[in-house]
Amino acid sequence: MPNTATRIDTRPDIPAFCAGIQHFGAAWPDFDRLAAAPAVAEGRGAIENPAAPEAVFQTLLLADALRYLTLQVTGAKGSGHPGGFASSAEAHAALTMLGHTNILTEVGHHAPGFYSAMFIDGSLEEMGIRSVTDMRERFRERHGLLGHLSGAIPGILAPAGPLGQGQHFAMAAALLHPGTLFPVTIGDGGMGEPYVLNAMLHFHTAYPQVTNFLPVLVWNGYSQEHHSMCSTWDNARMVDYWRGHGFADVVLVDAKDFDDSGQDGAFVDSTYFSHEARLAFTAAVLEGMDRAARAALGGRLTAFVIKQMKGTGVHTVGAKSHNLYPKDTLDQPHIIEGLTRRALNSEAWTIVRENARRAGGGPSARTVVTERELPLAPLGALPMQDFPVGDKQVPATAFGALAAAVGQADARFVVSNADGNEASAMKNINDALKIRHPTTDPLYNQTPNGQVYEPLNEDACAGLAAGLALMGGRSLWLSYESFAINGWPIVQTVTQAMAELRRRTPAFVCMFTAGALEQGRNGWTHQRPEIENYFAAQMRNGNVYPLFPCDANTIQAAYEWALGEHNKGIAIIASKSPLPVYLTLDQAREAVRHGAAKLYESAGGDKCVTFAVTGDMVLLPVFAAKDRLEAEGYRVRIVSVANPRRLYRPTDVEWQASAEPDNAFMDDDHFNALFDADLLVAVSGGASGPLEPVMLRTRAQRRELFAWKRGETTASPDELFAFNGMTAEDIAARVRGLV
Numbered sequence: 001m002p003n004t005a006t007r008i009d010t011r012p013d014i015p016a017f018c019a020g021i022q023h024f025g026a027a028w029p030d031f032d033r034l035a036a037a038p039a040v041a042e043g044r045g046a047i048e049n050p051a052a053p054e055a056v057f058q059t060l061l062l063a064d065a066l067r068y069l070t071l072q073v074t075g076a077k078g079s080g081h082p083g084g085f086a087s088s089a090e091a092h093a094a095l096t097m098l099g100h101t102n103i104l105t106e107v108g109h110h111a112p113g114f115y116s117a118m119f120i121d122g123s124l125e126e127m128g129i130r131s132v133t134d135m136r137e138r139f140r141e142r143h144g145l146l147g148h149l150s151g152a153i154p155g156i157l158a159p160a161g162p163l164g165q166g167q168h169f170a171m172a173a174a175l176l177h178p179g180t181l182f183p184v185t186i187g188d189g190g191m192g193e194p195y196v197l198n199a200m201l202h203f204h205t206a207y208p209q210v211t212n213f214l215p216v217l218v219w220n221g222y223s224q225e226h227h228s229m230c231s232t233w234d235n236a237r238m239v240d241y242w243r244g245h246g247f248a249d250v251v252l253v254d255a256k257d258f259d260d261s262g263q264d265g266a267f268v269d270s271t272y273f274s275h276e277a278r279l280a281f282t283a284a285v286l287e288g289m290d291r292a293a294r295a296a297l298g299g300r301l302t303a304f305v306i307k308q309m310k311g312t313g314v315h316t317v318g319a320k321s322h323n324l325y326p327k328d329t330l331d332q333p334h335i336i337e338g339l340t341r342r343a344l345n346s347e348a349w350t351i352v353r354e355n356a357r358r359a360g361g362g363p364s365a366r367t368v369v370t371e372r373e374l375p376l377a378p379l380g381a382l383p384m385q386d387f388p389v390g391d392k393q394v395p396a397t398a399f400g401a402l403a404a405a406v407g408q409a410d411a412r413f414v415v416s417n418a419d420g421n422e423a424s425a426m427k428n429i430n431d432a433l434k435i436r437h438p439t440t441d442p443l444y445n446q447t448p449n450g451q452v453y454e455p456l457n458e459d460a461c462a463g464l465a466a467g468l469a470l471m472g473g474r475s476l477w478l479s480y481e482s483f484a485i486n487g488w489p490i491v492q493t494v495t496q497a498m499a500e501l502r503r504r505t506p507a508f509v510c511m512f513t514a515g516a517l518e519q520g521r522n523g524w525t526h527q528r529p530e531i532e533n534y535f536a537a538q539m540r541n542g543n544v545y546p547l548f549p550c551d552a553n554t555i556q557a558a559y560e561w562a563l564g565e566h567n568k569g570i571a572i573i574a575s576k577s578p579l580p581v582y583l584t585l586d587q588a589r590e591a592v593r594h595g596a597a598k599l600y601e602s603a604g605g606d607k608c609v610t611f612a613v614t615g616d617m618v619l620l621p622v623f624a625a626k627d628r629l630e631a632e633g634y635r636v637r638i639v640s641v642a643n644p645r646r647l648y649r650p651t652d653v654e655w656q657a658s659a660e661p662d663n664a665f666m667d668d669d670h671f672n673a674l675f676d677a678d679l680l681v682a683v684s685g686g687a688s689g690p691l692e693p694v695m696l697r698t699r700a701q702r703r704e705l706f707a708w709k710r711g712e713t714t715a716s717p718d719e720l721f722a723f724n725g726m727t728a729e730d731i732a733a734r735v736r737g738l739v
Helices: 053-077 089-097 108-120 123-127 132-138 166-176 195-206 235-243 275-297 333-342 346-361 395-409 427-433 458-470 488-500 531-539 552-563 585-594 619-631 668-675 689-697 717-723 728-738
Strands: 182-187 213-219 249-254 302-307 414-417 475-480 508-513 544-547 569-574 596-601 608-614 635-641 679-684 702-706
Touching: 053 089, 053 108, 053 132, 053 275, 053 333, 053 346, 089 108, 089 182, 089 213, 089 275, 089 302, 089 346, 108 123, 108 132, 108 182, 108 346, 166 182, 166 195, 166 213, 166 458, 195 458, 213 235, 213 275, 235 249, 235 302, 249 275, 275 302, 395 427, 395 508, 395 552, 395 569, 414 458, 458 475, 458 488, 458 508, 488 508, 488 531, 488 569, 508 552, 531 544, 531 569, 531 689, 544 552, 552 569, 552 585, 585 596, 596 619, 608 619, 608 668, 608 689, 619 635, 619 728, 635 668, 635 689, 668 689, 679 689, 679 728, 689 702, 702 728
Parallel strands: 182 213, 213 302, 249 302, 414 475, 475 508, 508 569, 544 569, 608 635, 608 679, 679 702
Antiparallel strands: 596 635
């Protein structure tokens, strides 16, 4: 309904939190009767009757309040994204009024709307935002309201940036918190990616009893800059699409069914309806959302779809409403017109705030599940094995024994793996924890209640494991190093979020079998250790730690350390072949804690050559090169770089800005004792990036680097080393040429 009777209200009785609102409007018809008191009664947490006229009226008030703030706060900076959230406003308002305030989103562009919701319920007061003026000033500013959602904002459950991630957070939260509903809004622009519903289908197959997450599709016909790919579908096809992915109930409310303004096309702007038609549409959303929520909490996988034009109720519609540009400021006629159409009377703002403060039991900053730490099951003593130095042991198998023990101690612990634990020499995990599968089969370690989650999709594997860690639970993602890149983007999102969180959460841990050297016959498709450069670049963030254990003892020490850490992202890279043990368990613990450890040093020799090595299998040609060089009179030292983040200088890393700041860096004396030499040779079986801190700090005047170049089909690791110029003779020859 166009609100034509708008005016700027400067009366002294305007509530303090409304300071900064530029436009107020006249009261809606029946305001005195239908907004005489908040529809959410004190102490109730939700409206009692979704069909009550007062509940419907006040839900629509909240929807328009959200629209108004979304446009004004983005207009204040001529920047941000108002259009997508505006088309979801009735759905968001309905969830709030029904008391379901643990709301997540897959759409980072909905950030200003979510911040508006947190402002209205008072959550932003915890960061000093008490008025609309404060909100305007701190939108899209450092230490303020980020342009895309961050879990650092009070009341916001999870980050939202890249599309296709929010459903993982909702499913993880639902798994950890039975009985609580976790709605997650999904845009139809992002839904065009098949993995969104794919991930939910696999999750439902594995966890059929976990239905307490509710996808809310915001079907508005547009993506960022064009029509969405599903904008040509009719309603029946959309419902069939969700049902085809396992959803038992699909509640779809189409604004077109209530249009009395004669708009063309399948997608309409409900704010141009008559007041009565707007209320009827809101009533349908409120009743439908209540039905969907009850079904989801009652054991039926359910989706809710709200269908109306992108940009409903703001400055323009369609993809053009997606983003504001520097010219779209609050003094521009099209922005003023959008604001004045949605302007509310000051009494309405008071009612809206009181409802939001009461809904869900209080402001989100105090009530949503992520505002407190999740209690964790005690692990007790881990079954650490101190393998004798000189033995040959499989690092991955030693790791698997510890992961199995963690799962046996913590029933909520989930291991995810797309390519099979057995193929990575970690069958012991499957033996102990079982693969979660609807078909019981002892031969394949399958049971419906297993703790090993195996979708053949690294995004789904990484997504659930990362979501569980972010939400406060223990998890473990296992993959081939080769395939991990397909799931790493959500890990990047989560580890950045962990650096900003206002609470402690277990470190996110993953282990990648470094298949590049072990998968020769599979060819280059299984040889992609370049991902190690991705980890290396993230080390400078301050809370990301790639670990390179050199043997079966060190990988145990690495996982033991990781289990005791918080708000970190930890990637462990190791082999699945029997390899020599170089360090005792105590020495391994020191290597992980301090960053590196000496594996070998010659008793004599003239010129000193120090090898700084990340990895385990790559030590084989290094030790073979050592034999050649010692025979020629060189003194050789071999150092395992186990935790390269510890080897940076403090000024290289943004550790101060992390939620759990970690300023443990190896001092110069210890670093120089390990790495001083006439020639430093850095060697990696993968990418070179993790060795950057060594190359930065070494005092050696001469230095050299051996690292992975590319994959090829080979019959053995030795042949693959030769292809990459990393044999013992290659290394020894390079040393001779430099010293």
